[in-house]
Amino acid sequence: MSEYVHKSHNVSVLLYHLVCPAKYRRVVFTPEVDGCLKEVCLEIAKRYEIQFVEIGTDKDHVHFLVQSVPMYSPTQIARVIKSITAREIFKRVPSVKKQLWGGEFWTKGYFVNTVGQKGNEKTIATYVRNQGREKEYQQLHREGSVKRTVYPLFQ
Template identity: 60%
Template sequence: MSPTSEYRHKSHNVSVLLYHIVYSTKYRRDVLSPKVVRILLRTCKKIEERYEIVFIEIGSDKDHIHFLVQSVPTYSVTKIVRTIKSITAREIFKHAPGVKRALWGGEFWSDGYFVSTVGRHGSEHVIGNYVRNQGKPDYEKLYENNQLDLFNGGY
């Protein structure tokens, strides 16, 4: 698996889209045995080969998994989440059927998830400073989130 993010060059864009995604196992059951983790990692490698999803890092906290993934603009966060959840669950149930029994025959992952964007080039504060310092001395701030009256004043 790729150790660091890279610029993804497509026909009409270049991107570095990174996401931190967390899934909990159903009922927060501790079913992430070494065998299940091996299946999960092998499956993630297959997802990389078939989809434009790159796993930068994967970590476990007993009853949930953290993924740091990179993808392309044509993949929504929802598509990335569904792809990883559905394929990993299917493969885990296929190759470790005892897990399905431990989860009472249901789903492997809980219904919800956590996702956050990750900045390769800095935090919100760093990027804000970068934007502010472009084109000096001609830079003019056009909008900042706390200036809501900009939109109430009309044209």
């Protein structure tokens, strides 16, 4: 879960729901790529002040629930995550390059949304965690706690 980040002149809790589709919406998130992605994200968390609260993959896109500090804009966070993960996945799982012939892993666009700490963080975290799990999605959808959102930008 998120925590208050204490700096010398501020205290913050900034949470972002970031959705990044693979280039050409190709189905590239195999268990191997998924594991590699999560390892790389742990390395990013060590180097930058970006904490990954949840990561959920769903065949052709990834949902990240990230927490950061005010000095990083959502655009900078997306740029750091997308550039480092793309480079490392291509390096560690070379077979992905054959599926993505243009030399890019991610699409140019992304979706980002702020998440309230108390109001809907738990709901978004559950949604991100259960990406690609149809049974859990149906159960959550029936209970009314998560509404599946279709992002027109990525269709």
